[in-house]
Amino acid sequence: MNFPLGQKINLPGHFNEPVVLEAVREIVGGYEFQVRLPDGSLDEAILSPAEASTLAEQVSETTQPAFMDAEKLVLLVESARIRLAYAHDRQFAVSMSGIRTLPHQIEAVYLKMLPQPRLRFLLADDPGAGKTIMAGLLLKEKKLREAIDRILILCPAPLTIQWQDELLRWFGEPFDIVFSALDQQQLVNPWQKNSQVIASIDYAKQDDVRERVWQQRWDLIIIDEAHKCRLIPNITRIGLMKSIKPNAIS
Numbered sequence: 001m002n003f004p005l006g007q008k009i010n011l012p013g014h015f016n017e018p019v020v021l022e023a024v025r026e027i028v029g030g031y032e033f034q035v036r037l038p039d040g041s042l043d044e045a046i047l048s049p050a051e052a053s054t055l056a057e058q059v060s061e062t063t064q065p066a067f068m069d070a071e072k073l074v075l076l077v078e079s080a081r082i083r084l085a086y087a088h089d090r091q092f093a094v095s096m097s098g099i100r101t102l103p104h105q106i107e108a109v110y111l112k113m114l115p116q117p118r119l120r121f122l123l124a125d126d127p128g129a130g131k132t133i134m135a136g137l138l139l140k141e142k143k144l145r146e147a148i149d150r151i152l153i154l155c156p157a158p159l160t161i162q163w164q165d166e167l168l169r170w171f172g173e174p175f176d177i178v179f180s181a182l183d184q185q186q187l188v189n190p191w192q193k194n195s196q197v198i199a200s201i202d203y204a205k206q207d208d209v210r211e212r213v214w215q216q217r218w219d220l221i222i223i224d225e226a227h228k229c230r231l232i233p234n235i236t237r238i239g240l241m242k243s244i245k246p247n248a249i250s
Contacts, residue, residue: 002056009055011035014045093140099170101137105130109137122226132163135222136171143173148219150195151175155224157200163224164198179203191216201225 008018011033019035022042026032031052033045047055113121113134123131142148153175155163160177167173176194180203183190191197191212201223204213 003052009035011045011047011055014047015043019043093137093144093171099133099136101133102130105134105137108134109141113138114141132166133170136167136173139220139222140171140173142220150216150218151197151220151222152213152216152218153198153222153224154201154204155198157202159224160198160200183209 003021003024005021005023007021009021010018015035015037017038019037021033022036023034024031025034027046030046030048033047035043035045037043108123123134139148139151153163157179160179164175164177167175173196175196175198176190178190178194178197178199183203186193189212199213203209
């Protein structure tokens with residue numbers, strides 16, 4: 001018979017509390033159980049064959065092999081892999097995104113920007129160089145590493161939907177667009193409620209809006225058309241400065 005050595009068992013009629021089974025020895029007319037009491041002391045009990053058989057049957061019923069749904073197991077393993085992948089793949093955001101990166105984009109994001117403890121960069125490459133992709137890679141990598149949570153993107157009003165669409169399509173990052181009609185209709189402050197926000201520079205710089213924007217804690221701020229920042233007071237409080245257009249350089 002199989003007995004649960006090293007485990008807690010109940011022996012009614014012998015002990016009032018659960019005890020740990022240390023050893024079992026078969027003797028004439030039954031079994032000698034050596035157990036450890038809750039106070040740490042050792043004791044013994046003599047069980048009849050019927051009592052020993054009942055205990056062995058209970059152990060057999062409770063130690064049946066457990067089965068796990070295979071699909072759930074795959075999801076569990078995959079979630080752990082994704083959560084820890086950045087530690088082994090320094091360009092994990094590239095693998096997760098639906099984009100094909102170019103060498104200068106990898107150099108800018110992974111060799112120049114990410115190693116910095118505090119970011120304040122101005123990207124002013126030629127048109128079509130993929131500055132939006134660089135910004136997306138940066139925010140994706142920092143989110144995967146749990147370094148940032150609240151993100152603000154300021155851009156010209158006609159580009160807000162384009163930013164929202166490309167970040168969702170290529171990086172799987174949903175952003176809420178805050179504009180005047182939405183801002184005025186909300187009972188709660190949308191700048192505080194939403195953690196990933198896109199807004200136009202012209203709207204964010206208005207006197208009745210500007211202070212509500214800067215009162216929030218932003219982990220990362222990306223500015224499209226950064227040369228327009230001169231129109232926004234207190235812009236030095238921004239943590240990251242990014243330009244999407246080459247004319248950001250005066």
